[in-house]
Amino acid sequence: MTAGESLGFLNLTWQAVVMLAIGFVLVWLGIARKVEPVLLVPIGFGCVLANIPLGGVSEAGGFLAVLREAGIRTEIFPLLIFIGIGAMIDFEPFLQRPYTILLGAAAQFGIFGTFFLAYLLGDGWLHVLDFSLHDAASIGIIGSADGPTSIYVATILQSKYAAAVVVAAYSYMALVPIIQPPIIKALCSKEERAVKMSSVAGTIPRRTKILFPLITTLVVGLLAPKATPLVGSLMFGNLLRESGVVERLSLAAQNELANIVTILLGITVGGMMAGTEFLRPETILVFILGIVAFSLDTVAGVLLGKLMYVLSGGKVNPMIGACGISAFPMSARVVQKLGLEANPHNHLLMHAAGANTAGQIASVVAGGAILMLVPMFS
């Protein structure tokens, strides 16, 4: 065996060097800047591992390749994560303000608008980029602002940009506090941002909280069957939480299950960032379109919020429309902060959380709609 066949540094390519640097930056962002460390540390480290020449961790038989086959290609990881997320989410703010589900629906426009734009740039019209209908739909799903839904949809559609889509979805969720405020400020006047919303009296009965995940699974499953695995796992986790009789299982879903799968998913996603596959002009475009998706989500949500502001006679703060994206709870925090900036006595957190949790369900439904429609029209 020659030195060239056994020493990694003799086999370094420029792509590997760039990706190693990106991996270290992600780890640095997570540790030093505390930007979504739970996601960025495993993703960054996976990226480093995948780009060490001759390491073989992402090649056939390597441990990250095995995890990818077992957890991502089978769509098991995103579904298991959803059980944990469902067990963590309290839907009470939404159940107190059910109308916020319409904001969630509007904010899914980012998915479809970006899909259209990507297809326009690719096989649909301009042919400047190698984006098929399936690729465009996978890129659009970044607008779900939901990592598990993005992985699930991009994997089922077998997009060649699945890795970039997943990394973009997770990265931009961390960047919601940077992406959303300028858009919200551009669309809402200070007077609108300062609108105080009255609090909702009373709590939601336990019976309603138990029936909600069952009804949601049934309605979404029957009308958008392709969304059943996603909504089913999300609502199963929520049922564990709300039933009140399986606290041990609920806590295990929220902690052990969610943590273990996050570790495995994070490092596996990082392992998908091999330089030779990742560093292409199309990948850069995927990231740019990801920002477009998040921006369109925000614009559509805020515009419906403004309509509600007008129709309610100024009782709805239009900013809560921005929380229709499912980046929970980052988006709700952004709106709470902007509300306080406009009016120091303006507490919008619970209203924003209502729209934010509604957005979680809406993004799953949109994912199901994409999975139903794309094969029909391809």
Next chain:
Amino acid sequence: MLNALWIVLLGMAIVFAVLGILLLLVVLLGKLPRPKEKEKR
């Protein structure tokens, strides 16, 4: 291109239809007579 336009239109229609029905059911759920809550959580 027309295919993509149909996906956008139908996709948004499905999202609004499904969530609209869910909204209706959640509102109806809220109208049910409140049970006397004696559960200890």
